Amino acid sequence: MDKKNESTHVIDKMTVFKDLTKNQKKILKENSAISSYKKNEIIYKEGDKPTGLIFLAKGKVKIFKEGVGGREQIVRMAKQNGFIGFRALFAKQNYLATAQSIESSEICTIEKRCLFDILEENGKFSLGIIEFLASELGFSNTRTVTLTQKHIRGRLAESLLFLKDTYGFESDGNTLKVYLSREDLANLSNMTTSNAIRTLSSFSNEEVIALEGKKICILDKAALERISELG
Amino acid sequence: MDKKNESTHVIDKMTVFKDLTKNQKKILKENSAISSYKKNEIIYKEGDKPTGLIFLAKGKVKIFKEGVGGREQIVRMAKQNGFIGFRALFAKQNYLATAQSIESSEICTIEKRCLFDILEENGKFSLGIIEFLASELGFSNTRTVTLTQKHIRGRLAESLLFLKDTYGFESDGNTLKVYLSREDLANLSNMTTSNAIRTLSSFSNEEVIALEGKKICILDKAALERISELG
DNA sequence: ACATTTGTATGCTTAAAAACATATAAGTCT
DNA sequence: AGACTTATATGTTTTTAAGCATACAAATGT
Secondary structure (H helix, E strand, O other): OOOOOHHHOHHHHOHHHOOOOHHHHHHHHHOEEEEEEOOOOEEEOOOOOOOEEEEEEEOOEEEEEEOHHHOEEEEEEEOOOEEEOHHHHHHOOOOOOEEEEOOOEEEEEEEHHHHHHHHHHOHHHHHHHHHHHHHHHHHHHHHHHHHHHOOHHHHHHHHHHHHHHHHOEOOOOOEEOOOOOHHHHHHHHOOOHHHHHHHHHHHHHOOOEEEEOOEEEEOOHHHHHHHHHOO | OOOOOHHHOHHHHOHHHOOOOHHHHHHHHHOEEEEEEOOOOEEEOOOOOOOEEEEEEEOOEEEEEEOHHHOEEEEEEEOOOEEEOHHHHHHOOOOOOEEEEOOOEEEEEEEHHHHHHHHHHOHHHHHHHHHHHHHHHHHHHHHHHHHHHOOHHHHHHHHHHHHHHHHOEOOOOOEEOOOOOHHHHHHHHOOOHHHHHHHHHHHHHOOOEEEEOOEEEEOOHHHHHHHHHOO
């Protein structure tokens, strides 16, 4: 029930909420709660029941599923001002994946019941959610194909480009603004940690990227795109 | 603009449309067109622009994406009374996949504009679509993990169980009510045709299934589930 | 009815990636 | 600071599945 200065509330800044009336926004704000997570904390777990729509006010979060033998597959990466946990909520199911912060994060949870009430009464808002879900589904289908069909180099190159598109660069213009462990990078790209490390090294030797600890600089974007395309 | 006897129209029989008013249903019916496809005909292609929501009144359809080197990956299988082409329509994008009938089929296309109008004015209907899309997204995410992590036998076993869940059995109680080529079965399960044939033979030797041309009988469902689970 | 194409089946070879084994570097914790 | 854990790096072996070749059966066209 956090009710800070209204004009700076996160709900006022988001384009998804643009079709809401003043009153509807007010209701959402009154029924939302803010909480903080340190790096590597679990926000929700596979099997949990959603309590509301979670809005990532600050930080970065990975969403992953446990697969064969506990092997993780990252299915989504959330960034500041993005949603997490919406799928289970809208499908009226329990979570099918786990959300974990990869850096210190702040989330805002909008209470379920009042969100659904507003969805039902505001058609434009619902249509926005429909469009968003359909886009996510397209992304997921495309990803299924690339993760199953591309070879290791192609998958890793694609992941690096994906991270660039999602989080962008630091102010130097070529360092990825996200710091993943080699293991997370592997879990994103459907490969073992060894192969992620090895393939990163290759890219580094080929001067397509530069490595410095967890920092990854993209030196030759065109080359990465070529590698991603060719399987 | 097909307008047959209203009480038997497909829109009256579908549960997704249950929250529509009489008048809304009437509008949809007046703005829908029916067409027929023979086996193996393309209904829409990757890149095409959606003209409406397509409803499969009769038949079976596969939806696939072209991957690396033209290799197909089937991302969905539609059955009688299911929708196809909804994703691109709702995302306001062009199709990301191709839909092709696998037996003679009849489709009913609901004109785009009037569907969106009704979605905007009927909140309950929109919520139904939201729930449907979110479920599909869960299915897609789960499938990504199994297709990338399970081994060939596990993937094929899962596909056979999926086909059983989707299309059910013939009246004998164990013959799958869908007849796919070995190639389609491979494209559904992310493997080469050779490996699909080989693995089907193994299952047949192990008396988990029985084969007779394109007919597949599931003899030991528990065994298939075990194979699907163990990777 | 015949030729031609397409689909199914199986064996063999090769390539890709996982699994395993260490080694070293970097963090974390008293 | 030193012990201990975790992350990164790289070499070697083994497994898995793709690729290729060939044979045969079934469907299709003329």
